[in-house]
Amino acid sequence: MxxxxxxxxxxxxxxxxxxALKPLDLLVPEGEWLxxxxxxxxxxxxxxxxxxxxxxxxxxxxxxxxxxxxxxxxDGLARFRREFVGIIFxxxxxxxxxxxxxxxxxxxxxxxxxxxxxxxxxxxxxxxGQRLKNRPGELSGGEQQRVCIARAIINSPKxxxxxxxxxxxxxxxxxxxxxxxxxxxxxxxxxxILVTHNxxxxxxxxxxxxxxxxxxxxxxxxxx
Amino acid sequence: xxxxKLIPLLLAWCGIVAxxxxxxxxxxxxxxxxxxxxxxxxxxxxxxxxxxxNGEIAYSVVKALAGACFLCLWVVAxxxxxxxxGSGGQGTPVEHEKAYVFTATALALPAGLLAGAIxxxxxxxxxxxxxxxxxxxxxxxxxxxxxxxxxxxxxxxxTGEALLVLIVSLLLFASSFTLQLDLFSPLSMKVMKFxxxxxxxxxxxxxxxxxxFFRRDVWEYIGYLFGSGVGFWGGLLIWFAPVIxxxxxxxxxxxxxxxxxxxxxxxxxxxxxxxxxxxxRLIAPCMAVLILGAAVYNSLFPRVEYxxxxxxxxxxxxxxxxxxxxxxxxxxxDGKLHKYxxxxxxxxxxxxxxxxxxxxxMVTLDACAICKPEGYGxxxxxxxxxxxxxxxxxxxxxxxxGCNPVPVPLKVGADGVxxxxxxxxxxxxxxxxxxxxxxxxxx
Numbered sequence: 001m002x003x004x005x006x007x008x009x010x011x012x013x014x015x016x017x018x019x020a021l022k023p024l025d026l027l028v029p030e031g032e033w034l035x036x037x038x039x040x041x042x043x044x045x046x047x048x049x050x051x052x053x054x055x056x057x058x059x060x061x062x063x064x065x066x067x068x069x070x071x072x073x074x075d076g077l078a079r080f081r082r083e084f085v086g087i088i089f090x091x092x093x094x095x096x097x098x099x100x101x102x103x104x105x106x107x108x109x110x111x112x113x114x115x116x117x118x119x120x121x122x123x124x125x126x127x128x129g130q131r132l133k134n135r136p137g138e139l140s141g142g143e144q145q146r147v148c149i150a151r152a153i154i155n156s157p158k159x160x161x162x163x164x165x166x167x168x169x170x171x172x173x174x175x176x177x178x179x180x181x182x183x184x185x186x187x188x189x190x191x192x193i194l195v196t197h198n199x200x201x202x203x204x205x206x207x208x209x210x211x212x213x214x215x216x217x218x219x220x221x222x223x224x
Numbered sequence: 225x226x227x228x229k230l231i232p233l234l235l236a237w238c239g240i241v242a243x244x245x246x247x248x249x250x251x252x253x254x255x256x257x258x259x260x261x262x263x264x265x266x267x268x269x270x271x272x273x274x275x276x277x278n279g280e281i282a283y284s285v286v287k288a289l290a291g292a293c294f295l296c297l298w299v300v301a302x303x304x305x306x307x308x309x310g311s312g313g314q315g316t317p318v319e320h321e322k323a324y325v326f327t328a329t330a331l332a333l334p335a336g337l338l339a340g341a342i343x344x345x346x347x348x349x350x351x352x353x354x355x356x357x358x359x360x361x362x363x364x365x366x367x368x369x370x371x372x373x374x375x376x377x378x379x380x381x382x383t384g385e386a387l388l389v390l391i392v393s394l395l396l397f398a399s400s401f402t403l404q405l406d407l408f409s410p411l412s413m414k415v416m417k418f419x420x421x422x423x424x425x426x427x428x429x430x431x432x433x434x435x436x437f438f439r440r441d442v443w444e445y446i447g448y449l450f451g452s453g454v455g456f457w458g459g460l461l462i463w464f465a466p467v468i469x470x471x472x473x474x475x476x477x478x479x480x481x482x483x484x485x486x487x488x489x490x491x492x493x494x495x496x497x498x499x500x501x502x503x504x505r506l507i508a509p510c511m512a513v514l515i516l517g518a519a520v521y522n523s524l525f526p527r528v529e530y531x532x533x534x535x536x537x538x539x540x541x542x543x544x545x546x547x548x549x550x551x552x553x554x555x556x557x558d559g560k561l562h563k564y565x566x567x568x569x570x571x572x573x574x575x576x577x578x579x580x581x582x583x584x585x586m587v588t589l590d591a592c593a594i595c596k597p598e599g600y601g602x603x604x605x606x607x608x609x610x611x612x613x614x615x616x617x618x619x620x621x622x623x624x625x626g627c628n629p630v631p632v633p634l635k636v637g638a639d640g641v642x643x644x645x646x647x648x649x650x651x652x653x654x655x656x657x658x659x660x661x662x663x664x665x666x667x
Contacts, residue, residue, distance in 0.1 A: 083493070111489065112496035118488040156489035 010060035035205035086152030090164035142173030241369035248328035266340020283404035301466035386508035400522035408523035409613035416455025471509035530601025573652030586622035588629035
């Protein structure tokens with residue numbers, strides 16, 4: 001039986017007068033690839049930040065992997081992020097003066113202890129075995145995003161969040177990154193929640209939900 | 225005031241009890257009874273020693289026990305270091321609860337006895353009432369320390385060696401508040417004497433300086449061994465080495481294997497937990513370093529107000545004699561140290577007069593044959609050499625040798641003491657500026 005890894009009930013997030021996310025009920029089964037679509041300002045990134053423990057909800061309940069995020073302290077939330085979540089950003093957010101290998105090892109360091117051999121093997125898995133010692137500035141956009149993926153999966157997260165991970169990539173690199181994510185998901189069986197405004201990218205998921213002005217307006221299953 | 229001077233010692237006792245409770249949290253009641261009874265027993269025993277024997281013997285016994293604890297620490301430290309670095313180095317041995325209880329109780333008894341005795345020595349000589357209060361305070365603080373220990377973060381754990389290092393360092397810290405029990409100053413003095421004697425014998429046996437192989441620059445290095453700091457630095461090395469060895473043993477101990485865990489993140493997480501535990505076990509030796517450092521500070525800068533009067537200039541009569549009246553502005557028989565300054569023909573010398581506990585007047589130089597002539601002060605039934613911090617019991621003042629002040633012949637009359645000025649000046653010259661003293665002021 002597949003259990004739900006994410007369960008939200010009436011989840012809201014307000015910034016002063018502005019309600020970025022209106023009461024949202026959402027269930028995400030373990031291992032699902034969920035694509036979140038919507039225009040700018042529709043609440044996609046707000047939802048992603050809440051699910052990743054990067055932000056705290058204004059109301060409602062939020063359970064991830066059986067843990068109630070509303071009750072966690074700051075330290076507890078940090079521990080949760082370290083061990084449960086991997087995040088891929090559109091802008092990569094790689095440390096520019098560290099090599100690809102060091103960027104991945106830094107994630108290991110904040111999780112537990114660095115292990116160079118393991119970091120190398122993950123970078124090799126994402127096709128960067130020859131680029132271990134290169135700094136982000138010496139890598140292409142697609143390669144940087146693959147470093148970002150390696151960094152996100154190195155700690156074996158149960159939930160992988162992507163905030164427009166292919167937003168800066170051309171068509172060919174987008175396909176490469178999405179194919180990689182698909183392979184990794186089947187190997188490691190993590191849940192993916194991917195925010196995008198690109199329908200083609202969203203179609204890689206098992207299910208697509210659309211947000212508009214903080215409200216869930218549409219939900220559809222893909223044919224994958 | 226007597227209660228105030230016991231505060232750091234009682235805090236040290238609390239630290240010992242808390243460390244024992246942390247080591248063996250399962251049997252707190254047993255531990256509390258052991259600690260409280262041993263402390264009270266130590267206080268009673270110390271008081272008995274002070275009552276039966278004279279002060280010096282009682283202090284010597286307690287000091288010898290503290291020294292024995294330090295030697296035990298050395299043995300344990302070497303064994304711990306050997307265990308992790310020797311062939312087939314081992315990790316921390318797994319101890320069962322019974323072993324924890326046995327170790328904690330076995331350590332609580334001598335620690336309590338010694339801590340109680342040290343507190344009594346610090347208090348002495350006082351009446352029965354303060355001793356009773358001390359015993360009660362010790363017992364109450366034992367219970368308080370065990371209660372407070374529950375609030376120490378659970379991550380902070382300790383091995384048997386770390387427990388021992390913490391207990392011994394706290395005992396040495398407590399003893400450093402009493403001049404007669406201080407161990408660091410005598411230790412540094414012994415180191416200095418050993419090094420000097422060794423170097424002297426070694427080079428004498430090699431007929432140095434006529435040896436062909438030694439060049440001038442070699443002598444410059446050898447000179448360091450005769451510097452004034454050799455005793456201090458050597459003493460520090462011996463003082464801190466066991467703690468550092470135990471710290472190193474904890475740091476170098478092998479972590480449990482995690483290779484059986486296949487998933488990298490889980491494996492690293494478990495490894496990080498083991499490393500974190502090991503790091504927490506290092507807290508005890510780190511604290512011990514600070515505590516031993518405080519003991520060294522106490523030893524170097526004791527909070528004792530020495531009786532050290534300003535030297536009074538003396539007048540030499542036509543026949544070259546100095547007459548100092550027994551009674552006058554200064555009462556020579558008041559049991560206090562009195563200092564004088566002799567100036568004659570461009571030469572000068574400092575000397576002192578005091579009456580010993582058996583009522584004899586003694587005259588000595590304000591210097592000894594081996595130390596830098598920094599002089600003496602009087603404190604708690606003894607005179608103390610300012611340079612090497614050696615305590616000279618008043619009974620032995622006037623006897624030559626060691627760090628005793630150099631005696632000067634005197635004639636005691638009904639009115640006062642008569643001294644020969646030239647004898648004093650010559651003896652001062654021989655002692656302070658003579659060829660036997662190493663240039664630079666070292667021993």
